[in-house]
Amino acid sequence: MAAPVLSFEDLGVIQGSGWLFRHLDIHVGQRDRLALIGRNGAGKSTLLKLIAGILDSDEGRRTLVPGxxxxxxxQEPDLTGVPTLRDxxxxxxxAPQPHEAEAIADQLGIDLSRESATASGGERRRAAIVRALxxxxxxxxxxxxxxxxxxAAIEWLEDWLKRFTGAFIVISHDRTFLTRLTRSTLWLDRGNLRRNEVGFGGFDAWTEAVYAEETRAAEKLDAKLKIEEHWLHRGVTARRKRNQGRLEKLHQMRATRAAMIGPQGAAKLGIASDDVKTKEVxxxxxxxxxxxxxxxxKDFSLKVTRGDRIGIVGANGAGKTTLLRLLTGEIQPDEGEVKLARTLDGVIIDQQRRLMAPEKRVREVLADGGDWIDVRGVRKHVHGYLKEFLFDPSLxxxxxxxxxxxxxxxxxLAREFARESNLLVLDEPxxxxxxxxxxxxxxxxGDYDGTVLIVSxxxxxxxxxxxxxxxxxxxGTIDVVAGGYEDWVAKRKPRTEGKKAATKAISAPAAPVQARTKLSYKDQRDYDLLPGRIxxxxAGIARDEARLADPDFYAKDPAGFARLSAAIGKAREEKDEAEMRWLELAEQVEALG
Structure with a gap:
């Protein structure tokens, strides 16, 4: 194993009256792709700032290879006192070189002349990414x-990180992002840091194995207190298994909904019985x-029935918020009509989190300062309800x-889900x-009885x-697709590929690539074939990591789990070598014009 470029040994940090974590060892290799995983409040952002050298530790030694x-x-860039995003x-x-920053800004689609005071959250995030890269x-x-x-920006960042020749550590809630990019995982859990040389695709199986082993050890010791400490983890394990069952139910619901959507994607219901009409919201x-x-x-038609879960996707500025406001009756269309059921009673959870005043206590937000809260008609103690949403009752x-x-x-989310409603609107939840x-x-x-609109x-x-x-x-045109994001992508793919093919046919140069670049036969062949091989x-890594994600795999076949993990590591090494080779050839092509 190559020597690390960055290390932190015996790291410890005091937060409040005690240690947030202690005796942590971290080693970052030259091309590590690390996911940093942990519960909210575990200290992930603090750990990242310590590794960066922004915060000082109370214990430990940070070592960095010179240069x-x-x-x-x-997570939240500070733009105080800077007139524009460029500043x-x-x-x-x-500070980066201006020409390099402008080049990345152009690719990412951000106007750096935008005034900082009026920049949206997405523009501020893009500016921070431009600066970092x-x-x-x-x-x-x-x-x-x-x-x-x-x-579009997420996919651009994924592509950039795939080509990145350095190391990175990433904290993210985006499972797809983590699965596509990471090769190793750091798990910050109850003050301890574990590392596994498996990307995020194998994280669930790994944690299930760890929790199972801890539970067996606790039961052998007959330590009731220790077992009680695992109430959250047993709940998480059960929740994941229940969600597998919910996915099966979701696929059935999608199949039913597909039968109600016309072939042109205009969402015209094929059933017009009185029963369906009463469900229309x-x-x-x-x-x-x-x-x-x-x-x-433009000319959009849709019928939403009770129990539908509607996802709204698209680039910033494509009209997602406008569509959401039309469907909830907040604004009126210029043409056409939107009808809402008279009994519709919605709860809107927006991005601004306006209800979270810093000076309020948790009890005030949940139960108006009392001990009990009505959760959709069922009376629950505030401490018990906090546990349902993964909080320690002492909070x-x-x-x-x-x-x-x-x-x-x-x-x-805990506060809003307690309210009686039949329409739930989630904006980037x-x-x-x-x-x-x-x-x-x-x-x-999945358990909600009403209709859900989700922008995400x-x-x-x-x-x-x-x-x-x-x-x-x-x-202005809106695709209506039964299913999730991948189903929408599958529907769009033939159209986008057709556009790319037409553009390529128009712009293709008459001279062959080999004559234009003057690469050797072998180099030209590698340049042409390596992208497909990568x-x-x-695809093979993703397939194998999906197998590792099976929570029963490790328990049934620990040796097979280890062999597959090793195979994934070997495949990643091959992919790294192929990527480096292609990048070298691409630089030659660019230099030769």
Whole structure:
């Protein structure tokens, strides 16, 4: 194993009256791709800042190979005192070169001349990414990099990180992002840090094995107190298994919904019985909405029935918020009509989390300061309800300002899900949530009796929750697809491939590539064939990691689990070599014009 470029030995940090964690050892190799996983409040962001050298530890020694450039992408960039996004990107002693920043900004689709004070969360996040990537890091530390990004930006960042020749550690709630990019996992759990040389695709199976072993050890010791400490973990294990059953039910619901959607994707119901009519909650007919000369929504029709889970996806500015406001009756269309059932009673959970005043206590937010809370008609003690949402009951007296961003989001969900409603509107609900809370949210949505409208860029979350996806491409036309994000992508793929083929046919040069680049025969062959080989290797890794994700695999066949993990490691090495070879050839092609 190559010597690490960055190490932290015997790391310890005091938070409040005690140790947040202690005796942690971290070693980062030259091309490590590490996922940092842990519950909200476990200290992931703090750990990342310690590794970056931004915070000082109370114990331990940080070692860095001379000349190694470590760059930290913060979760919430501070734009105080900078007039424009460009001023922020080019600020500081180690500011990137302006031409490099502009090149990345162009690819990422961000106007750096935008005033900082009026920049949206997505624009601020893009600016922070431009700054971090343009600084030419050797080690890149990413704290929730996909927050506030649309799907196009997330996919661009994925592609950039696949080509990145340095090391990175990433904190993210985006399962798809982590599965596609990471090769090893750091798990921060109850003050301890474990490392496994398996990417995020094998994380669930690994944690199940760890929890099972801990439970067996606790039972052997007959330590009731220790067993009680595992109530959360046993709940997480059961929740994951229940969610597998919910996925089967979700597929059945999608099949039923597909039969109700016309072949052109206009969402015309094929059944018109009285029973269906009584279930109809939202009906949009030939809806068009314009802002000035731009048509945001064009001739859109949809019938939403009780129990539907509708996902809304698309790039920033494509019209997702406009569509959501039309479907909830907040705004009216310029043409067409939207009808809402008279009995519709909605709860809207927005991105701003306005209810989370820092000075309030948790008990005030949940139960107006009392001990009991009515949860959709059922009376529950506030301590018990906190446990259902993965909180320690002692947090009832904590102030909101002391909670992490993810804990605040989870508390808001707990508050809003307690209310009686038959329509739930979730605008980017997965931002700042940890993976265990995402499992919980998936479960709650699955059990919800009413209709759910979800705007999200979290691809895995949509695939696990929604029955219908509304896809916006910015042209005003909306795809209506029975299924989740991957189903929408599959529908769009023939169209996008057709456009690419037409563009290639028009712009293709007359001279062959070999004559133009003057590569040798072998180099030209590698340049042409390696991208396909890399895709094959990636597909194989994804397939094998999906097998590792089976919670029963490790228990049934530990040796097979180890062999498959080793095979994945070998495949990743082959992929790295192929990528490096192709990058070298690509540089030659560029240099030769």
């Amino acid at each position: 190694t450039h470590v760059v930290y992408l913060e 922020y990107v080019l600020s500081g002693n180690d 343009a600084m030419n890091p050797d080690v890149l530390l990413l704290d929730e990099p996909t927050n506030h990004l649309d799907l 939202i009906k949009a007919e030939h809806v068009t909405k314009r802002y000035g000369d731009r048509t945001v929504i 009832a007296e904590a102030r909101i300002g002391t909670l992490s961003g993810g804990e605040r989001s989870r508390l808001l 997965t931002n700042d949530l940890d993976l265990e809370t995402l499992d919980l949210l998936q479960e709650v949505i 860029h979290d691809r895995d979350f949509l695939d696990r929750t929604v029955t219908v996806t509304l896809g916006l491409d910015g042209s 895709e094959e290797i990636e």
